[in-house]
Amino acid sequence: MFEIRGKTAVVTGSGRGIGRDIAVQLARLGARVVVNVKKRQEDGKETLNMVLGYSDGILVQADVSRRDGARTLVRETLDAFGQVHILVNNAGLGIGAPFLDADDALIDKMVSTNLMSAVYCSQEFARVMQPGGCIVMMASMAGVRPMSMLSLYGISKAAVIKLAEYLALELAPKRIRVNAVAPSVVRTKMGESLIEFLGLDDEEYGMKHTLTGRMITVEEVTDAVLFLIRSESITGHTLMIDSGQALMSELSLARLGAGQE
DSSP states (O other): OOOOTTOEEEETTOSSHHHHHHHHHHHHTTOEEEEEESSOHHHHHHHHHHHHTTSOEEEEEOOTTSHHHHHHHHHHHHHHHSOOOEEEEOOOOOOOOOGGGOOHHHHHHHHIIIIIHHHHHHHHHHTTOOTTOEEEEEOOGGGTSOOTTOHHHHHHHHHHHHHHHHHHHHTGGGTOEEEEEEEOSBSSHHHHHHHHHTTOOHHHHHHHHOSSSSOBOHHHHHHHHHHHHHOTTOOSOEEEESTTGGGSOHHHHHHHHHTOO
């Protein structure tokens, strides 16, 4: 089992929500943690203060959807801790929109935030990562099963899943494992906004569109990420955390996206 204590972990998009919980739990397990935000510096400071309650950490403000931002994150990580063992590509953006209504600005924002941030950070960090390290991508069930109104989001997350598979092959000689987690709608601000966009509430979504009758929690996603970090025999895998939603029919998923069921 991969030992987290004493390792350096970088979590992109960790100012709040899932990223914050991952960063804090890694610190609780003894990792030195690099907190990253794009703009919300106050959120990042709050996360860092929580991290410092358990371990060492720093905050790096950088837009990792750009190559120079990813390089800044690498440079400040190495300046602070000298090495890196764990990268969690969590930075992401969830916006629902009809495909035919999406303009160039939305397309570019979705692809750069969800996909290119993972591409740039994986490439830059893999070049300096310690042998035996690992990368975890934050994908989505929308990247596995189509849902209407989430086409751009789903396309970008499907690409993240394939990125994890390709990197698992290419980085194996460096003994770097690469996996992804694919949550369904999570009880976060982003998740609540998505549910509202689909014309549902939390309880209705859980009862009508999952097998367990409830939305998944941030803590459950974090548990999956920690499992993949620790499991040295797993690479190139996408772990779904979806309350059984993937077993629903394509028709049900389409109706969920349209808010019709």
